[in-house]
Amino acid sequence: MQVSYTAAEIIAITQPKSTRGATTERVQGIAALGDARPGDLSFLGNAKYKSEVPSTQASVVLLPPDYAGEPAANQLHLVLENPSAALARLCARIEQTLWPQPVPGIHPSASVAPGAKISATATVGPLCVIEAGAVIGERAHLQAQVFIGREAVVGEDCWLMPGVVLAASCQLGTRVRLQPGVVIGSDGFGYEFVQGRHEKIPQVGNVVIGDDVEIGANSTLDRARFSQTTVGEGTKIDNLVQIAHNVRIGRHCLICAQVGISGSTTVEDYVVFGGQAGIGGHITIGKGAKAGGQAGITTDIPAGAFVNGTPAVPFMLERRIAVLQQKLPELFRRVDNLERTARGTEKSSS
């Protein structure tokens, strides 16, 4: 993050209700209250850190209206209705400098097949490959070394980071953001066992990604056997996630890193999967269901359920089992004792 803002520029971006104090420092970083140094901006986003404000070394501090303390020397307090939202606005501004608006056009080093349709407002960066029949929408940004296969479609305002592969016939909606190394449209893992060998079942479907989807670095999404593997509008997928063929993911789901979803499973809207969770094939995860990290799910999960563990059970049961498992050594001793007592009782009562 290479930033440098004057106090006046910060005020213009964050639009505070009022200010207290002043600073001659330029803002060159953002940090938590306790970590901040002169030249940093900090913020009080959670009331429990209130006690850290008086001693922070930050040059600029974003504060809520109910914070009454005075700034230190050479420190500027900005009083805002919502310091977190103001910080987000500042970060969005910084983001534009990290990744400035790309210049439309096709870099001379890109390899574009005849018959590809590329919008005049799109940016095709250095060393991209675009095969025949592909369509690149308005203002789409293929940053560098991106591959777009035959007849694939990139929607408006998409951003494909370096090394992304969008294989033949796959489709992206608008504002889709693909982190580096994402592979969309690899073959589904389908074979038939014939005379001692695994014969490939051709995978001739595609992958269709909805609007506002984001997919993390090096994640992989397989094309359907036929028909489509789908990801619904607004769903966010983290890094190193595997989505198998014919999976259907709903809208506004959150799928954390290293999750794997097996073939032909349906994930309804607003589902949340913790990191490294594994989801079996041919099942349905109901709307709004949640699974903890490393959960292993092999059966349908009802809407709204929160499950954990392998095999996954309701979260509270899993917590209870986890506690009791640690008491297993004690339980075995207790049962040993009961048996000893019972043998004694039997003798004495015989």
Place this chain on the structure above:
Amino acid sequence: MQVSYTAAEIIAITQPKSTRGATTERVQGIAALGDARPGDLSFLGNAKYKSEVPSTQASVVLLPPDYAGEPAANQLHLVLENPSAALARLCARIEQTLWPQPVPGIHPSASVAPGAKISATATVGPLCVIEAGAVIGERAHLQAQVFIGREAVVGEDCWLMPGVVLAASCQLGTRVRLQPGVVIGSDGFGYEFVQGRHEKIPQVGNVVIGDDVEIGANSTLDRARFSQTTVGEGTKIDNLVQIAHNVRIGRHCLICAQVGISGSTTVEDYVVFGGQAGIGGHITIGKGAKAGGQAGITTDIPAGAFVNGTPAVPFMLERRIAVLQQKLPELFRRVDNLERTARGTEKSSS
């Protein structure tokens, strides 16, 4: 999938024993009986869906000889010995249009070092890099942005999809198919702890891949310390799989997504690993053994065994444990009661 076949073309591809009815629709998609719309082809591959045939909207339906119903209006029934096999033939045909036969030759944007030996019938696509001494076999297809390291060997009829890395000295047999982003020949993870630091043990072996192996997107296979990491003929590996250095995988195995196999382990022929299974180092998995998803294996597994869970135990035992774990809260209450009773009995019998 952009397809368009007349009824006559479908008949020519699938070679039915007989036909019933007729359709004027072109076949532009494939779908399950219940999902199919006019213009789709569907099929009865499993007798349990027989009741869905009369109401399907598919324009063409592949049916087994024992299906007796009549087609709907503007619907064509094709009667075949094996509808699934006929469908596979059709999909294979569609696959050729998705990925048409590449034109032999070296794309002008590729970077080929002097001394690389490239067959005249091979295709080296745009922006590939081939280092000195590499050998590319007959009809091999490096699609785009592929990297082939020094002295590496690509066998006949291999297909390396965009972004594949085959590092120095590694070898592929014939008809090997590598999905996008596969890395073959990264360094094994080997260090010696010397005076508070991890000193690298040079990894100077290679990776040797047998004929007809397929490897999924973004999977990684490490080169051996010395000697070879090997994958036997006909083995299929899914996406995001990790194969460590000096692993030896047999023939015709199935390794599902996100599996990890630790260093120097031997996996014999016909082994099947479910998704996210983790296999420890320096062990042997016997011929035809199977492990369930997320299984954690740290000891040798005998041939033919089916194991599950972490640590992995025989499948039926793991199922039984999983059920009993959910009864742990009840078991603790039962033991509480027994203890209460025992205390009462002791008192009353004393």
Place this chain on the structure above:
Amino acid sequence: MQVSYTAAEIIAITQPKSTRGATTERVQGIAALGDARPGDLSFLGNAKYKSEVPSTQASVVLLPPDYAGEPAANQLHLVLENPSAALARLCARIEQTLWPQPVPGIHPSASVAPGAKISATATVGPLCVIEAGAVIGERAHLQAQVFIGREAVVGEDCWLMPGVVLAASCQLGTRVRLQPGVVIGSDGFGYEFVQGRHEKIPQVGNVVIGDDVEIGANSTLDRARFSQTTVGEGTKIDNLVQIAHNVRIGRHCLICAQVGISGSTTVEDYVVFGGQAGIGGHITIGKGAKAGGQAGITTDIPAGAFVNGTPAVPFMLERRIAVLQQKLPELFRRVDNLERTARGTEKSSS
């Protein structure tokens, strides 16, 4: 591994104290004692394999001073203080032939933005992309198809293998070695749920990698929300590992394949994580702590602890639980029997 050394060359590299016997074979491979064939070099690194020396077919054998046996015909024994260290020296020599010293300069096919600062001694290989403001240090080696984002910094003597992505503003120390497909600086996974949608929290921090760090193939490290995601000096990370935003990893850690570390977690120096372990967010793993493969950690772990299982508990407890779980069927039967006996006792004592 394509090697060919005369016996004299092997002697020059390994510097033995004394030799026994002689061979006319050139050394063309390295193999374990039992696997070696004529033309191979082998070694006795562990006394337990001593009995394999007399029958090995290796042409050259590295042996410790206390090994007294005589070489076979056409076999050369080299007596060394430390055969393993001598082997490491030989492997380091072989490594230089696998990956010979790159020639400094910028390959004409690379795409370098104006304003990038590239040392004259650095090597920028074919089809690399370097954005504006990036800095490439002395003798750094970008092998091929590497991407370096705006204002990113590559330290001296780094080696970035094919397909590596170092995103904007991220920084590498000296001698950092990145295996193929590593992504550094992808967006952290941060969203706020607003009116039924996940709104992106801009991720404007960076990633800072210390000296002598090595990162395995296709691993991903996310940039911080603001501030930095950090990896300390000398830490080694295996393949397909996920490091989330704002994670701080100490010095000299070992992180095995497919581990995932969630956001804002601190990992202190000398920590070791086994393969596929999952580490929750906002926790601290104390200095020198270890976690077994597939462990699931959701709470702070004290320095020096060794934990295992999900949820992770002290290693010895986890081993005990694992054994007792397999006795659960038996335990339930024992409690059934106790209850039956208790009912009988109650009756008889009533």
